[in-house]
Amino acid sequence: xxxxxxxxxxxxxxxxxxxxxxxxxxxNHEYMYWYRQDPGMGLRLIHYSVGxxxxxxxxxxxxxxxxxxxxxxxxxxxxxxxxxxTSVYFCASSQLGYGYTFGSGTRLTVV
Amino acid sequence: xxxxTQMEGPVTLSxxxxxxxxxxxxxxxxxxxxxxxxxxxxxxxxxxxxxxxDDKGSNKxxxxxxxxxxxxxxxxxxxxxxxxxxxxxxxxxxxxGGSQGNLIFGKGTKLSVKP
Numbered sequence: 001x002x003x004x005x006x007x008x009x010x011x012x013x014x015x016x017x018x019x020x021x022x023x024x025x026x027x028n029h030e031y032m033y034w035y036r037q038d039p040g041m042g043l044r045l046i047h048y049s050v051g052x053x054x055x056x057x058x059x060x061x062x063x064x065x066x067x068x069x070x071x072x073x074x075x076x077x078x079x080x081x082x083x084x085x086t087s088v089y090f091c092a093s094s095q096l097g098y099g100y101t102f103g104s105g106t107r108l109t110v111v
Numbered sequence: 112x113x114x115x116t117q118m119e120g121p122v123t124l125s126x127x128x129x130x131x132x133x134x135x136x137x138x139x140x141x142x143x144x145x146x147x148x149x150x151x152x153x154x155x156x157x158x159x160x161x162x163x164x165d166d167k168g169s170n171k172x173x174x175x176x177x178x179x180x181x182x183x184x185x186x187x188x189x190x191x192x193x194x195x196x197x198x199x200x201x202x203x204x205x206x207x208g209g210s211q212g213n214l215i216f217g218k219g220t221k222l223s224v225k226p
Contacts, residue, residue, distance in 0.1 A: 033213055042217055045214075095211075099160065102147075
């Protein structure tokens with residue numbers, strides 16, 4: 001009963017490098033979300049998806065791209081990492097009437 | 112727009128003290144309300160929720176009542192323990208045309224409980 005799994009858990013990038021964060025859920029949820037958490041800012045929505053093949057922008061989408069080619073996976077990409085993207089990233093999934101389940105987070109540092 | 116405002120921390124209490132963390136919201140429509148807890152180094156766990164006015168959510172001794180008239184969802188616990196030390200987030204979600212919206216979070220309140 002894995003729930004929502006995020007990989008990797010930690011990563012250090014150099015400015016300008018690219019990377020992809022993977023989120024996988026095994027609950028057959030329709031909705032998936034990427035948030036970033038910064039001190040004193042709470043969690044802010046980056047992108048979300050309401051079903052396989054769909055994506056939409058959230059509150060802070062600049063510098064990120066996402067894809068949902070399979071229902072169980074939601075990928076977050078950083079094309080050219082910047083120090084401002086140093087953060088803890090959380091993925092979540094939900095299903096109507098069943099609440100939201102969060103992954104354990106990815107701590108990303110951009111130097 | 113839709114937003115959540117919660118009291119700023121940190122909040123420091125002695126063990127067995129009474130806890131209140133205030134949360135108010137602004138929403139177009141009728142949101143569902145949530146409290147999440149984040150223990151150090153971990154992800155977010157749902158603590159409790161309420162889906163309509165006057166509902167009371169409760170879990171692990173924590174309670175919160177959905178007050179539509181004051182647009183509030185204050186978190187309370189009668190006697191805190193050291194193990195309750197964590198960051199607490201108030202959040203709301205809305206439904207749009209049968210679809211579930213994303214969670215909108217407050218900035219979080221850090222609670223430290225001293226023995």
